[in-house]
Amino acid sequence: MAIAIPVTLVIIVIVLFSVFSRRKNRLLREQAETKKAYDRELAESQIEIREETLRNISWELHDNIGQLMTLAKIQAQMSLEKPEMMPEVCETIGSGIDELRALSKLINPEALKSLSLKEAVSLEIERFNRLKFIAAKLKVVGTIAPIEGNTQIILFRILQEFFSNTIKHSKAASLNVVLDYSEKHLTISAIDDGVGFSKDDDFMGIGLKNMKTRAKLINSTLRIESTKGEGTSLHLKYNMV
Template structure:
């Protein structure tokens, strides 16, 4: 190989080596950009998740305090007024005592709700059970909670989201659906938790735009936030059914994102 060929070879080799180095640098820079973008995305998702959990907690407290305010004004207020009337009308001591005993019982239930630690440490099953008991005690609607399978503890933040979703469903059932019965099911299977809430109220047409707006969208988005799926079944005059499906092995993916 003469000197000219050697020079040509060296030039070509240098060019190839330069291009190879530039390609590696470009790939490294691209990798870093994608890595940083993924980290930012995960950080944003984590902050969004925490914000939604805080929002759900605030809404639960607000709903609880609204209920407390209503019960103090209407329920307990009425009981005290009745006790006063009984005293003024010379009713028997047992009648007055019975009214005051009922009033004290109602106050004890409310004191439990007022305690922030009780709200914080309450399980999903207990929170739903207390809501059902309140509906039945105040004659809002005939309600029933059924639990199937062996109960499995799930992350408290996920329970907060599920309870808030159910609160929204309950509120709509009582205020707008004109239902007389409300049934809730917690079905624990090997790797799936299914939550069903069903009323016998007015129902609605799922195909109509006005019914697929912010209410249903909000519930579905909140379920999606914790890797769950929320679906509705409803027809006019045939009630509404909400089903939340949560794969228990999603706990791992949830913790990796939070």
């Protein structure tokens, strides 16, 4: 009996140590896998933002600024016979210059990296309104708090994905975005008044899945609500502490 008790204690210690080691190793593996998933999603988000930006630049150069310059050329040719048209020529050229200045903010990758979430979203909202895609508004509530750069990239990509679906599919007339900062949370809402969708529709499938996956990786909760004929809304809560 005297020997059995120490042996039993040794066995218990060995078993507990083994269980602890397995749990520790599993936790380390899970942390490593989470880190890999985060890095992968971050890289994909950066690539997608870059690709979306290049598509926007291409579209604006071809269909917006290109049209303005063509109009300015036509007006300039007409002004040779009608000098009174010169103010119109100057106005059109001025509009083209303003568009180029706005576009330059998107072209510089270093400038994009240094933008805050509010500034990046503001650029998107300004572009929608400038190109008359949709009547968009941004409202900021509370005191803006700093957010880690990589997290901002993922938050912006989630919103950009929602914006893209709104512009392409919703047929909405308006889009309202709110960034609500509190001491512990950033609550983001984006609401359009478009055609909405039902659970049976699949055009939001992959995008919605990506948004939810990315929100989870940055300690956020994401909810997308939509009703046929009544628009779609995004609600995201990011835990800042």
